[in-house]
Amino acid sequence: MKDRLDGWTWNSGDSDMEAGSGPPSRDRYAVPRLRRTLAQSARAAAAWIHARWIRLVTVATVLALAIGGWQTYAYLTRYHEQMTGPHGAFPTALGAAAPERPGRVLASGDDAPAAVVGGLVLHERDNGIMANNVRTDRTYWHYGREKTALIAETVVSGAVVLWYADGLAVSVDLRSGKPRWHTKVAERVREDSGDRVWRAGGTVVINQQDRLTGLSARDGKQLWSAAPPRECKGWDHRPPLELSGAEAFDATRCSGSDGDGLYGVDPASGRSRWHIEDRTIGYGRLGDHTLVSLTETGSLVTVDVSGSRPRTHSSFLSHDEYLRGISDGMVIVSSGDNTSVTARQVRNDSSSTVLWTVKAGRGRALGFPRTTDGRVYIPQYRSPVEAKQQKVPGSAQLLVLDARTGHELHRAELPASLYRSSDNLDVSTMAVLGAKYGVVRVGWSGFLVSPEDQVTLAE
Template sequence: MKDQLDGWTWKSGDSDTEAEPEPAGRGRYAVPRIRRTPAQSARAAAAWIRARWIRLTVSVTVLVLAVGGWQTYDYVTRFHEQMSGPHGAFPAALGTTAPKRPSRVLTSGDSTPAGIVGGLVLNEQSDGTVATNVRTGRSYWHYGREKAALLAESLVSDAVVLWYDDGLVVSVDLRSGKPRWHTKVARTGRADSGGRVWHAGDTVIISREERLTGLSARSGKQLWSIAPPAGCKGWDNRAPVDLSGSEAFDATGCSRTEAYAKELYGVDPASGRTRWHLKDESIGYGRLGDHTLVSLTLSGSLVTADVSGTRPRIHTTALSHDAHLRGISDGKVLIGSKDDTSLTARQVSNDSSKVLWTVQAGKGFELGLPRTADGRVYIPRYERLTAPPTHKDPGTAQLLVLDARTGHELHRTVLPASLYEDTDDVGTGTMAVLGAGYGVVRVGWTGFVASAAQVSLAD
């Protein structure tokens, strides 16, 4: 022990502790060294790493946001896009199947519905698409482009693909209304004549008279592009027939002697290769099964074609001359009379055909274009009109719901008079079931009617 007194330092005799020498070279005011335990050192190292990690994370986040913001700005300015929504929670569908007793008229949007998927009604507009809530009719999202006109659109799984007159193809997410990808389809020197967009599995097919082009539905990358077959002038604008492993497209101008000669080509949607081809009948083929086509000739013969191999096998059954092909589904063919006063269902296979049932329109009525869904057949029944309807007498129309196997009537409901209000010449059009699914059935006009009056019904 050391004691200080009047500037002298005395060492106590009872002290066993030696005086600690001053640290060499540190001077009088040197800071003593702090010795850390291993635990303290580990905590200090962890704090240092954590601080550096936070700084790195913040830097990366700022960079990602900057790049994302630039890409968004680039998309909006380069493609002149206008987007709004989504507004609120994603609307749930009214059902998982077509309605059994459709009688409730749903609120319609401001434009023609292009389709119903889940709880959304897609309304096609000149600049793009508006998705509305199927229950309320209110806009859920809108996607459009300035300085470009919409040519065609198609539902592709959980997206809608839009094709514009400047060649841009855009995939828009159904839930968000935001674009997933943009792709330019190469244009040629020839003018497009009614191009369309089709969907086949994971492939989006752009159909023009001069080419078919396949795009990846996931990325928009071009997979293939094919010109019309040798000896044919172009591809027809008719919807392809969806078969297992192939899409059947019509090629036109395939004969020097017949002006409207067509041949049907089975195109592999993944590669664009031709699997088979056959001469198409003038009325056109429809899908009877996974590998079977069916058609009704002008002479009244029912033709089936098995295209499971490279060489189609054809079978022909003679029927009445007084017949129109009105619908095909699940091995059943719906054949209507030429005056549309009756509809007959036939069970058809590759080599046989038998009548299942027949329904009559009744005096003063005719039957429109039916649609089969979930074991039921939906048929419009309406007054035959020879002149445009008036507001005092707009016409009477009903929707029949029949059992697809027996033809037994399951339900009948009166369609609203609004179907007649905006049509310019109903006498030249045909009332049709335009869609059935997700708890909704849509009825409207086809043919040469200027206005596309439609109505949607649910249970």
């Protein structure tokens, strides 16, 4: 075979091939293929899939970690949250009910608790909540937020819901101290607005003067929003009354009445079921569908709100008695000078029967009681005014009475620390602030009282 290049001609090494024989066949020089068995093919396919699956999982894991880290960073910086804990095992409660023989004063640190829930003592902070172990007073967890202030809080469904000045509501799990949900309810809230947060079954109610807002306690979803009734200017910040199927909220500056009205609001929908003109000092819950109050003129008033139209009954009681406590058909009234209290069994038609009367010791007064677990807890104390006038130290006791007979079951001396701010207690009344989970909290009730002026007792 002759090749030509730049005018030269020479014989190539393939000249021995016959002319016109064409190019060699591909199969002539091909390496014979090795045939795989079915098992080998299956193993090869599995190895291929496994390699790519590992690569896919690795990529997905890296992406998830990156996204999770960014979300965590954005989550914390978005809400400016600060969290510590939980530390150690979850604290157990001192008891399920109120103690029968309270007398041991529990350590409470530098301030008084906002609430005792199970084995946790909740303390308010300017920016959040600190939960301490009820037995040791050691911090279990702390939750707070920067650049805003805490307005109010309430405990509901195993969490404490915090309401902040920037309008954000946060549900913090009691066991972990970590947030469950965040919900923006308002743009900005004044720290002195008096706005509150209340529990209403499975609903969290944000109580602002211009509206009520219902949030799901489970996920923080806004369920409803209710403006004040057309005839009223705003909602009052007093605690609502929990009735069967409704929460009774006070509305203020209402036309057609003496200024206030009481509205039964469905906590699931925010709809108003009924309303009554509130011409009394204030109603309390007598039963599932019954309200009770004692008017300034001395009349005992009961209102049946089981239907859409409340039915009211009244009977004259006394000009010199004041309503002090209500529990399961029983009301406790005090004399005008707070030297005696009387328990009455009240029926729906406002008729009543005296169950018992207890008188205070000489130079002592009886404060606001609390009835629970078949017992009445009531403080007996020397008023700070009299203690200063007589130049004697203040002293007080906690009385535990049988709710049906008034028989004294137990008496405990209260610490002198209750009088450490006596200059601010001139217009205050001693009260039982809580009785549950194996503890009783006793302190002063009044506008000029520091929240530190209270003590916690256990058995």
